Amino acid sequence: MKFKGYVRPNGEVGVRNHLLIIPTVVCASTVAERIASCVEGAISLANQHGCCQIGADLVLTENVLIGLGKNPNVGAVLVVSLECGGVSAERVVDEIAKTGKPVEYVGIQKSGGSLKAIEKGTRLASKMAQDLAKLDREEVDISNLILSVECGGSDTTSGLASNPVAGYVMDKIIDLGGTGIFSETAEVIGAEHILAKRAVSKEIGERLISVVRRTEEKAKTMGVDMRGGQPTPGNIEGGISTIEEKSLGAIYKGGTKPLQGVLEYGEKPQGKGLYFMDTPGQDIESITGMTAGGSQVVIFTTGRGTPTGSPIAPVIKITGNPETYRNMEDNIDFNCGTIIEGTETIEEAGERLFKLLLEVINGKLTKAEALKHREFGMFKLISTF
Numbered sequence: 174m175k176f177k178g179y180v181r182p183n184g185e186v187g188v189r190n191h192l193l194i195i196p197t198v199v200c201a202s203t204v205a206e207r208i209a210s211c212v213e214g215a216i217s218l219a220n221q222h223g224c225c226q227i228g229a230d231l232v233l234t235e236n237v238l239i240g241l242g243k244n245p246n247v248g249a250v251l252v253v254s255l256e257c258g259g260v261s262a263e264r265v266v267d268e269i270a271k272t273g274k275p276v277e278y279v280g281i282q283k284s285g286g287s288l289k290a291i292e293k294g295t296r297l298a299s300k301m302a303q304d305l306a307k308l309d310r311e312e313v314d315i316s317n318l319i320l321s322v323e324c325g326g327s328d329t330t331s332g333l334a335s336n337p338v339a340g341y342v343m344d345k346i347i348d349l350g351g352t353g354i355f356s357e358t359a360e361v362i363g364a365e366h367i368l369a370k371r372a373v374s375k376e377i378g379e380r381l382i383s384v385v386r387r388t389e390e391k392a393k394t395m396g397v398d399m400r401g402g403q404p405t406p407g408n409i410e411g412g413i414s415t416i417e418e419k420s421l422g423a424i425y426k427g428g429t430k431p432l433q434g435v436l437e438y439g440e441k442p443q444g445k446g447l448y449f450m451d452t453p454g455q456d457i458e459s460i461t462g463m464t465a466g467g468s469q470v471v472i473f474t475t476g477r478g479t480p481t482g483s484p485i486a487p488v489i490k491i492t493g494n495p496e497t498y499r500n501m502e503d504n505i506d507f508n509c510g511t512i513i514e515g516t517e518t519i520e521e522a523g524e525r526l527f528k529l530l531l532e533v534i535n536g537k538l539t540k541a542e543a544l545k546h547r548e549f550g551m552f553k554l555i556s557t558f
Contacts, residue, residue, distance in 0.1 A: 174349055176534050177310035178317065178469075179248060182273025186317040187245035188469045188534040189487065191216050192302050194251045194294070195238055197265055198223030198258035204279075204287050205253045208294040214302050215251075216484050219549045222557070224258040230554040235260050237439040237551050240465030242269035242276070244485050248308060249275040249301040251294055256280040275301055310536070316350030318534065319442065321468035321486075322426040323356070325456035327404075328476030329412035332422020334493025334512040334519070335474035341523030342472060342530060343428035343447070353447045354436070354463045355427035358388045359454040363417030364424050368449065372432040380435040384451040410477075426474055438552050439465035456481055457550040460488070470534055472526070480504040481548050482541025487533050490541065491526060506540050 178186040194217040196205035202220050209217035218241065222234045238260065242250045250269050254262035262278060270276045277297040284290040322339045324331055343353045361368060365385040372378035404415070433446035439462050442448045450466060452459040456479070460471055464485040471488045473481060478501040482488045492498050495510030507526055511517035533539055 174315045175312050176315055176318075176531060177536070178313050178534065179245070179308055180311050180313060181245050181248070185245035185272070185467075186313045186469070187248065188318075188536075189246040189485075190214075190248045190305055190308055191246055191485065192249050192251070192298060192305055193218070193242060193247045193485070194253060194298065195242055195265065196220045196223070197238065197252060197254040197260040197262045200224065200255040200258065201253045201281060204281055204290050204294070207287075207291045208251065208253065208279075208298055211291075211295045212298040212302050214305065215298050216547065218484055220551070222551055222553065223260040225557045226259050226553075227555075227558060231259050233438065233554055234551060235264060237461065237465045238265050239268040240439045240441065240467070241461075241485055243272050244464055244467060244469070246469050246485050247274070248305045250277070251298050251301065252276065252278045253290070253294060254278070254280050256282045275304065277301065314350070315346070316445070318346060318351040318470065319354065319466075319468045320346045320351060320470055320472065320530075321354040321356070321460070321463035321466075322472045322474070323456055323460055323463070323488075324360070324423055324426055324474040325481065326475040326477035326479045327408050327422065328494060330493035330510065330513055331474055331476040332425060334509050334522075335476070335491050336422055336425035336493075337519045338491065338493070338509045338512070338522045338526055339426040339472045339474050340428035341519060342527050343426070344430055345523070345527055347428070347430045347446055350445060352442050352445050353428065353430070354442065354450050354466060354468055355424075355447075356450040356452040356459045356463055357423065357454045358384055358451050360420050360423040361385055361449075362389060362420055363415075364420035367421075368424060368427075368432060371430075377432060377434055381432070381449060384435060426472075436466060438462045441467045453552055455550070457548045458552045460486075461549060461551055470530065472530070475505070478504065480541065480544070480546050482539070482544070482546030484547040484549050487539045488541045488546075489526075489529060489533055489539050503544070504540055
């Protein structure tokens with residue numbers, strides 16, 4: 174099966190053609206945003222980190238920024254740095270440049286302040302935007318796609334309708350030679366043994382169990398009960414009683430295919446098939462991790478509703494709650510509450526969603542894109558010092 178995408182110099186395929194402005198540190202975020210506001214097609218990241226971080230936490234932030242710049246939905250990158258933060262702007266530039274896409278750099282201090290940096294960055298970004306506009310979509314195989322799935326604002330209908338429908342599409346993409354990522358480690362607790370049985374090797378199954386235990390232990394070391402945050406108050410109001418019940422519904426979004434590997438936050442899959450990424454259950458940080466891992470499109474299931482989007486990837490929001498769809502139709506792309514109402518099967522709704530997915534990867538804007546919802550947040554390992 175084919176679709177039309179943007180073929181990058183390294184052979185990867187984007188479904189969007191963004192000019193991404195990456196601030197390496199929170200102190201550069203306003204300058205990056207001002208540059209993006211001046212240039213058509215430019216998008217900046219609201220990076221809140223990048224300074225006073227140490228060890229693996231600093232490396233993680235650096236790697237996620239690099240991964241976002243490498244995402245095939247990004248056609249060109251401008252890196253903006255204050256020049257005294259912990260994240261190495263030079264490494265970010267060099268690693269992204271290995272993809273062959275255009276990368277430029279602006280340093281605020283050496284430019285002589287924010288106004289001069291904005292002027293310099295705007296000139297560089299303007300030229301890149303003009304060059305990107307010359308690119309046309311080309312016909313490519315759908316096996317180039319990395320689909321990620323997310324669930325948020327879950328209620329009883331999520332496990333019964335929207336997650337199984339998302340899983341149906343995930344299975345279909347993998348059958349066509351593509352790759353899938355699902356995530357949210359806290360929302361696997363109580364269902365990890367089911368997923369581990371689907372692992373292609375004993376080692377991968379044990380790795381999955383290990384990351385789930387790591388999340389549980391992290392809560393214990395803080396002297397708190399995870400049940401204060403999972404399930405959320407909204408989940409409970411929506412009819413989900415325990416984290417185990419939430420997890421048993423949440424894992425449906427990953428479909429039924431064998432588990433090929435377990436990824437660290439922001440890590441890119443090294444093969445085809447289904448992968449699990451170790452991320453928080455918090456939607457924004459989870460989506461950021463999967464897009465840093467190369468995902469070009471997200472299916473986001475929600476029971477109670479959410480406006481969430483992404484700076485990098487189109488986010489297709491679906492709900493299995495017909496009342497939520499009627500209440501938040503401006504934000505929700507797809508209604509599979511028909512399953513709850515008994516007028517459609519999971520398979521029938523799955524085929525409808527797959528058709529919508531094809532339209533989106535060929536260029537149709539999602540509602541989050543049309544409304545410029547570009548929520549962004551990065552996971553951190555430890556507190557800032």
